[in-house]
Amino acid sequence: MAISGVTHWDGTISTSQFQGGARDFADKWKLVNHGFPDWTWVSCRRTSSFIHPHEVDGYLSLENWCLFQSDKICHVEVGGAGKEAVNSLENGVSADSATLVQVHGLDVHYYDFHILYNSSYRVPMMYFRGYRYDGQPLQLDDIEKDLPVSSAKVLTESKWTFITQQEHPYLNRPWYTLHPCGTSEVMRLLFQNYELLGKDEVAGDRYLLSWLSVIGQVVGLKVPHKLLKDVKPIHCDPSSPSGETPVSG
Amino acid sequence: MVRATEAQKYVWEGAIPIQIHLHESEVTTLPPPPPFLILAPRVGYLPLLAPQIKPLFSGALPPGTDTVWFDYKGLPLKWYIPTGVLFDLLCAEPERPWDLVVHFRGYPSNVLTPCEGEDAIKWSFINSLKEAAYIINGNCKNIMNMSQSDQLELWHSVLNGSLEVFLRVSSKLKLSAAEDEYSTKMYPSLTKTRSISHTENSGPSKTGRVPVRLYVRVVAEEIDDIEDASEINSWEKIIYINRPLDIRRGEGKGFSLGDVMKALLPEYFEKGPDDCTGEIKQDIVEVIQPEDVSGNINLNEESTTALEPLEEPGCPTKCNEIKLIRIQGIEPKLEIPFSWVVNHLMNPDYFLHICVYVRSF
Numbered sequence: 001m002a003i004s005g006v007t008h009w010d011g012t013i014s015t016s017q018f019q020g021g022a023r024d025f026a027d028k029w030k031l032v033n034h035g036f037p038d039w040t041w042v043s044c045r046r047t048s049s050f051i052h053p054h055e056v057d058g059y060l061s062l063e064n065w066c067l068f069q070s071d072k073i074c075h076v077e078v079g080g081a082g083k084e085a086v087n088s089l090e091n092g093v094s095a096d097s098a099t100l101v102q103v104h105g106l107d108v109h110y111y112d113f114h115i116l117y118n119s120s121y122r123v124p125m126m127y128f129r130g131y132r133y134d135g136q137p138l139q140l141d142d143i144e145k146d147l148p149v150s151s152a153k154v155l156t157e158s159k160w161t162f163i164t165q166q167e168h169p170y171l172n173r174p175w176y177t178l179h180p181c182g183t184s185e186v187m188r189l190l191f192q193n194y195e196l197l198g199k200d201e202v203a204g205d206r207y208l209l210s211w212l213s214v215i216g217q218v219v220g221l222k223v224p225h226k227l228l229k230d231v232k233p234i235h236c237d238p239s240s241p242s243g244e245t246p247v248s249g
Numbered sequence: 250m251v252r253a254t255e256a257q258k259y260v261w262e263g264a265i266p267i268q269i270h271l272h273e274s275e276v277t278t279l280p281p282p283p284p285f286l287i288l289a290p291r292v293g294y295l296p297l298l299a300p301q302i303k304p305l306f307s308g309a310l311p312p313g314t315d316t317v318w319f320d321y322k323g324l325p326l327k328w329y330i331p332t333g334v335l336f337d338l339l340c341a342e343p344e345r346p347w348d349l350v351v352h353f354r355g356y357p358s359n360v361l362t363p364c365e366g367e368d369a370i371k372w373s374f375i376n377s378l379k380e381a382a383y384i385i386n387g388n389c390k391n392i393m394n395m396s397q398s399d400q401l402e403l404w405h406s407v408l409n410g411s412l413e414v415f416l417r418v419s420s421k422l423k424l425s426a427a428e429d430e431y432s433t434k435m436y437p438s439l440t441k442t443r444s445i446s447h448t449e450n451s452g453p454s455k456t457g458r459v460p461v462r463l464y465v466r467v468v469a470e471e472i473d474d475i476e477d478a479s480e481i482n483s484w485e486k487i488i489y490i491n492r493p494l495d496i497r498r499g500e501g502k503g504f505s506l507g508d509v510m511k512a513l514l515p516e517y518f519e520k521g522p523d524d525c526t527g528e529i530k531q532d533i534v535e536v537i538q539p540e541d542v543s544g545n546i547n548l549n550e551e552s553t554t555a556l557e558p559l560e561e562p563g564c565p566t567k568c569n570e571i572k573l574i575r576i577q578g579i580e581p582k583l584e585i586p587f588s589w590v591v592n593h594l595m596n597p598d599y600f601l602h603i604c605v606y607v608r609s610f
Binding site: 119121137167174181 | 358379489492493
C-alpha cells in the first residue's frame, strides 16, 4: 500500500539525505560484510569550501573489486558442486580454497566504483572503471563481457539505463557511468509499495540500498543478502509497465 | 514569434579569433603548413571547426585515422565546454588571436572523453539541454518528446549560429529559467510579441532552480592584476561546479548577480560578524599589537582594515578574494538583476556558464 506521502514524491533525494545516508549505508555494509570490499566516504574539501562551508562534498568509493575471469570457465566446466564456488567468485572473493587452484594464473579484472550525488537530477550516480591485472584500463566491450547476462538485457531494453563515458566531476578523468536521467522514475516505482514507517522522507541509506540493488545488477556489483532483507530485493525491470518484477524472499 | 534581444544577438554573434597551428609531431611536409586564422563562435564547440581546419592541414598529416583535439599551451582542451567559456577561463588576459594547437592523432583518452565527431558533440549538447530542462521543470519530457526534425533544426541553429531559428524551435520547449520583467521594461516594443512568449520563455522556473555552471580558476599567487596570472597547465587548477542555483533555498535572494555569487561562493563574500570572526580578530590583535593584548574586540581603524582580507570564517589564515567574474566575455556589474543575466547571457544549452577567477593563498 502506498503511503500518501510517497505518491507525491518525485523519486529524488537532497544532498543532505545523500551524504547522511551514504555514511549510514557504508557503516551497515561494513557490519554485515563477509568478504566484500568496504565502501569508504571520500571527502572533497576543495569544492566544499567553495560551496557551503558546512556541507562536506564527497562520494562513496569502493575500489579494487576483483572479478576473477575464471568464473566464466567455471560456469561451463563445473556442474552443481561448483555452483557454490562460482557464487563466491562472482561475489569477488574466493572463500573456498579449492577454487583458488582454478583461479591461479588466470586473468583478473579490477573495478573501482564511485557513487556520487548529481545535483541536477538530485539522485545518486554510479561511476565505474575497470583494469586488467597489469593496470591497463578496460574498454567498454571488455567491461560488457564482465557484466552479468541480466545486465545486458536491461541495458539494451531499457531507455532508462545506458552506459556513457563522462568526466568524473572530482577526478578530471573519463569514467564510465550510468546516465542518471531515469533514476528518479525507477526509485519512485521501487518505493511505491514500501512501508515508510510514517516518515516524510525516505531514509538516505535505505534509498541508497534500494538504488544499489537495481544499479548493482547492471554493473555487476552484488549487494549482500543480509542488507537486502530489510529492503525487499526486487529485480527491477524498467521495461515492464509497473517497473518491477518482485522476487519473493 | 520570439524576437531576439540585443544582448542575445551580441552573445550569438560573439566569436573568438583563433590562430590554429598543426602540432609539430604531425607535420610531415617541408615547409610545414602555416597557421591560419579562424573565427570560432562563442556559443559553439571547438571540434565543430574540424571540417574547416582539416582540408588546410590534411596534406601534411601522416597516414592514419584522424581524431581532432586541441591544446592551449599544452593543456588538452575539454571539447564539451563552449568555446567562449574556454577562452574566458584560460586566457586571463584575452589573447587576440588565441593561439591554439590542433592535433589529429594521439587522442589523450586518459584525460579527455572520446569525441568521435559531430554526433558526439550533438549528443553532449542535447544531454546538457536535457539536464537544464530537468533542473527547470523537474523532468526532461519536453526534450525527450522533441521530434527528430525539431532536434535536428535546433542543433543546426547552434552549428550555424542562427539565433532566430534557435529561438523559434526552443520556444516550443517552454523552458523558462528566470522571471524577467526587466526585459519588458527595457524593450517595450517587444512587449506585444513577448507577452505571448512571456509565459513560454520568461517566467519563473517551475522548480525554482536555475541551471548554472561555475568554472573557478584559483590563482594562488600574490598578484595585483589578474591578467598577470600564470598559465594553467592542468585542469586540477580549475574547480568545476555544476550545481543549480536553488531559489527556494533562499539562494540569490534580492536577485542581483552579486547576490547569486554570494550564494554560490560564500567564502569570498562574508565579511560581517560571524561566529569565528571574534576569534580571528582576537588572534590578529595579538599579532599586530602585542603590547595591547586586551582580548576585547574593540579595534581601531588601522587594524580593522588590516583584518579585512583575513576576515574569513573557518579559515583564519587564508586570503580568499574574487578577482574577476566573466560571463560571455564580459565582466557584468554585480548590481545587474540575475534574471536578466540568465535570460540574456545563457548558452544555447540553457546553462549560464560563469568563469570566476579567485585569489587564494
